[in-house]
Amino acid sequence: MNNEKKYYENNEIWNKHPKEQELERIKTVVSLIPADVNTILDAGCGNGILVNYLLDNNIKFSRIYALDRSETALKYVKTEKSQGDISKLNFKDMEFDLVICLEVLEHLNIIDFQNAIQDIQRVAAKYIIISVPNNEKLEEHFIKCPYCKTNFHSTYHLRSFDMNITKSLFNGLGFQNINNLLIGKKESFKYISPFKRYIKKLQKKDIKFNHEVYCPACGAILKSDVISSNKMVKSQISIWSTLIKMLRNIWPKNYNYNWIFALYKRI
Numbered sequence: 599m600n601n602e603k604k605y606y607e608n609n610e611i612w613n614k615h616p617k618e619q620e621l622e623r624i625k626t627v628v629s630l631i632p633a634d635v636n637t638i639l640d641a642g643c644g645n646g647i648l649v650n651y652l653l654d655n656n657i658k659f660s661r662i663y664a665l666d667r668s669e670t671a672l673k674y675v676k677t678e679k680s681q682g683d684i685s686k687l688n689f690k691d692m693e694f695d696l697v698i699c700l701e702v703l704e705h706l707n708i709i710d711f712q713n714a715i716q717d718i719q720r721v722a723a724k725y726i727i728i729s730v731p732n733n734e735k736l737e738e739h740f741i742k743c744p745y746c747k748t749n750f751h752s753t754y755h756l757r758s759f760d761m762n763i764t765k766s767l768f769n770g771l772g773f774q775n776i777n778n779l780l781i782g783k784k785e786s787f788k789y790i791s792p793f794k795r796y797i798k799k800l801q802k803k804d805i806k807f808n809h810e811v812y813c814p815a816c817g818a819i820l821k822s823d824v825i826s827s828n829k830m831v832k833s834q835i836s837i838w839s840t841l842i843k844m845l846r847n848i849w850p851k852n853y854n855y856n857w858i859f860a861l862y863k864r865i
Contacts, residue, residue, distance in 0.1 A: 601812035602754050606668040608810055612645040613674070619782060623700070623729065623857060624651050626781050630727050630861045631696065637661040639694040639721060641684045642702030644668070646675030653677060663694070685713035692723035700729045701857075704755045711757070719771045726773060726862040730759040732780060732855050741811070741820075748815035764860045773862040782856030 605611075616624070624647060631638075636659055640649050643664035652662060653676050664679040665687070666672055672679050682688055684702055697718050706714055718726055736758055740749045765775045811820045 601814050601817050603667070605754070605810070605812050607670045609670050610810075612668070612671045614645075616647050619856075620647060621651075623781055623859075624648055626779060626859050627698065627700065627727060627729070628652070628657065630777060630779070630859060632725055632861075632863075635659065635695045635725060637694045637696070638663065639687075639689065639697045640664045641687065641697055641699045641718060641721075642666055643671070643675060643679070644700075645671045646677070646679075648698065648700065649675060649677045661694075683710075685710040685717065687717040687721050689721045691720055693721055695723050696725045696727065697722040698727045700727075701731070703728060704730050704734070704757055704759065705753075707756055715767060715771070719768055719773055722773075722864065724864055726768065727859070728764070728767065728862075729781075729857055729859045730764060731755070732782075732858045733760045734758045743813040743816060743818055743820065745818045746813060746816040748813055750814050752811060754814070759858060761858060764858045767860070768862050772864055774865045775860060776863050777861040779859040780855035780857070781859060784854055784856060 627648060628651070638649075638652075638659055638661070640646075640663070643649060643666045646664055649662050649664045651657075652659070662677045664672070664675045664677055665682045665684070666675075666679075667681060667683055669681055672681060680688075684699065685706065699714075699718060703711060703714065734755065736751055736755055739752050739755065741752050742749050761778060761780075765778065768775070812818070813820060
């Protein structure tokens with residue numbers, strides 16, 4: 599088992615109640631499901647947050663199937679399920695009316711990504727729904743292994759998406775993009791970015807994890823106490839954070855969104 603797979607078998611990742619933002623995203627997905635859908639595949643279902651929501655809220659379909667590579671995550675899924683790889687879906691052509699893939703594509707290397715796009719469209723008879731982080735600045739989430747000094751994304755994201763990329767994902771594969779939504783509105787302050795980057799730099803000296811993270815290079819297990827707290831660093835972070843909060847009250851605001859949701863229809 600490689601280090602990334604070990605990460606996804608950590609029960610702490612999956613044994614949790616959905617947060618308000620997660621429920622907002624699930625409700626968005628449900629709102630995008632066309633009326634003529636009877637069968638659904640949730641490819642990369644995680645702990646079943648979507649399929650369990652459908653079942654718990656009595657939103658009925660003739661078949662709801664969930665697939666994920668994590669055995670631990672699948673323990674929480676309440677519907678028909680199996681362990682599998684999204685880049686090699688073991689289903690017949692057009693077996694499901696709708697294939698849903700939520701926040702999975704950003705984790706895939708180039709080969710798995712290309713294979714996943716091909717297999718998702720092959721298995722989907724009518725529609726595809728995907729969600730991905732919106733215009734994520736990957737380097738802002740990098741952490742450095744204290745043992746081998748490798749920089750890597752804290753949740754193993756390998757690619758970034760924007761609206762143009764998302765709209766064209768299935769071009770030439772028999773699907774047309776018919777709807778796009780931006781979810782998770784957040785304030786942004788253009789000229790405060792240098793301050794925020796400095797805080798990010800400081801935070802990397804005092805990084806904390808909610809659960810174990812495996813270095814993809816050397817396999818070291820990084821826990822919250824791997825890098826000890828530095829009082830001077832914490833003091834600097836506090837000062838700069840306070841300054842930014844003050845500036846937010848007077849600075850002109852821009853807005854951005856955390857996630858892109860897209861619906862595609864077979865043509």
